[in-house]
Amino acid sequence: xxxxxxxxxxxxxxxxxxxxxxxxxxxxxxxxxxxxxxxxxxxxxxxxxxxxxxxxxxxxxxxxxxxxxxxxxxxxxxxxxxxxxxxxxxxxxxxxxxxxxxxxxxxxxxxxxxxxxxxxxxxxxxxxxxxxxxxxxxxxxxxxxxxxxxxxxxxxxxxxxxxxxxxxxxxxxxxxxxxxxxxxxxxxxxxxxxxxxxxxxxxxxxxxxxxxxxxxxxxxxxxxxxxxxxxxxxxxxxxxxxxxxxxxxxxxxxxxx
Ligand SMILES: NC(=O)C1=CN([C@@H]2O[C@H](COP(=O)(O)OP(=O)(O)OC[C@H]3O[C@@H](n4cnc5c(N)ncnc54)[C@H](O)[C@@H]3O)[C@@H](O)[C@H]2O)C=CC1
Ligand SMILES: O=C(O)[C@@H]1CCC=N1
Numbered sequence: 215x216x217x218x219x220x221x222x223x224x225x226x227x228x229x230x231x232x233x234x235x236x237x238x239x240x241x242x243x244x245x246x247x248x249x250x251x252x253x254x255x256x257x258x259x260x261x262x263x264x265x266x267x268x269x270x271x272x273x274x275x276x277x278x279x280x281x282x283x284x285x286x287x288x289x290x291x292x293x294x295x296x297x298x299x300x301x302x303x304x305x306x307x308x309x310x311x312x313x314x315x316x317x318x319x320x321x322x323x324x325x326x327x328x329x330x331x332x333x334x335x336x337x338x339x340x341x342x343x344x345x346x347x348x349x350x351x352x353x354x355x356x357x358x359x360x361x362x363x364x365x366x367x368x369x370x371x372x373x374x375x376x377x378x379x380x381x382x383x384x385x386x387x388x389x390x391x392x393x394x395x396x397x398x399x400x401x402x403x404x405x406x407x408x409x410x411x412x413x414x415x416x417x418x419x420x421x422x423x424x425x426x427x428x429x430x431x432x433x434x435x436x437x438x439x440x441x442x443x444x445x446x447x448x449x450x451x452x453x454x455x456x457x458x459x460x461x462x463x464x465x466x467x468x469x470x471x
Contacts, residue, residue: 215275215276215354215358216239216240216242216272216273216276217233217239217274217277217278218241218242218243218244218269218274218276218277218278219241219242219243219244219280220244220245220269220277220278220279220281220289220293221244221245221279222243222245222251222254222262222280223245223280223282224330225280226245226278226280227251227254227333228328228330228331228332228337229278229328229333230243230254230260231333232332232333232337232362232363233361234258235335236335238357238361239358241258241260241261242260242261242262242269242272243255243260243262243263244262244263244265244266244268244269245264246264266289266293269293269296270293270295273296273297273300274296274300275299275300275301275354276300276301276302276303276354276355276358277293277296277300277301277302278304278305278358279302279303279306280305281306282306283308283309286304286306286309287309287313287316287317288317290304290314290317291318294318294321296321298320298321301322301324301354301355302314302318302322302324303323303325303326303355303358303359304323304324304326305326305328307374307377307381308374309325310325310370311323311325311342311344311370322344322347322348323344324341324342324343324344324347324355325341325342325373326341327339327340327374327376327381328340328363328380328381329380329381329383329384331363331384335361335362335363336363337362337363337364338363338364338366338381338383339359339362339363339364339365340366340368340373340376340377340380340381341355341359341365341367342368342370342372342373343367366380374468375464375468378464378467378468382463391409391412391413391416394408394412395412398412
């Protein structure tokens with residue numbers, strides 16, 4: 215399958231790296247001239263073009279739009295001349311199916327919100343598909359997305375909140391990991407060991423929650439031994455409003471004033 219990624223910034227690069235690992239796709243990308251992107255294309259050996267007319271000449275089966283949201287509809291419009299079998303997958307947060315359908319009449323369009331762990335094929339990908347999508351097109355979309363991580367299909371009205379929790383969430387976890395590593399360094403751990411233990415801990419905690427399907431509150435209870443150390447730390451988190459800080463991060467990222 216020929217897959218072209220439009221916009222090779224943070225998200226586009228992460229998707230290209232994830233797809234490269236699978237060795238299942240013929241990859242190409244389009245980005246305005248940029249030495250960073252040229253270097254990536256050379257390193258990962260994908261074809262890089264700089265204009266939409268060159269993308270048309272590549273005749274991709276699937277186009278993934280990872281351009282900044284404000285320009286995405288205009289970028290899509292320039293690609294409307296592609297064959298009607300071309301499937302468009304848009305990762306632009308807040309750009310609706312309706313907006314893209316106006317720019318891409320008669321095209322099959324999927325809306326996704328991925329996250330940066332797609333780079334290591336461990337992504338979380340919220341997906342909204344049109345109800346009338348043909349089975350063959352659905353299969354193509356799933357073949358690409360399944361290779362990048364967990365795909366969670368939702369109605370389009372839920373894509374924004376999935377995008378906040380799944381898409382912005384890594385940054386919130388990164389802030390916590392950064393603060394935790396500062397404290398570990400304060401208490402004598404060297405920086406690299408701190409990063410290693412914290413990243414491993416987050417990976418394992420996520421895997422346990424995902425596999426067990428238990429509520430996070432129950433998993434927390436399994437760690438808090440009576441009169442032990444963890445409950446003292448949990449008390450400090452409550453004192454400083456950690457839970458509300460996280461809730462409000464989601465509120466604000468979801469557009470609440
Ligand atoms: N960074 C993330 O974790 C996530 C980002 N997204 C979405 O991905 C999109 C890109 O976000 P980032 O990668 O963070 O931004 P970014 O600024 O890192 O990358 C944007 C890229 O698009 C390129 N670009 C700009 N105009 C273009 C055009 N007309 N044609 C082709 N390429 C063009 C830029 O040169 C840049 O390389 C946004 O729509 C965002 O909502 C969605 C989920 C997660
Ligand atoms: O910050 C953003 O707007 C994008 C959408 C989800 C993650 N990054």
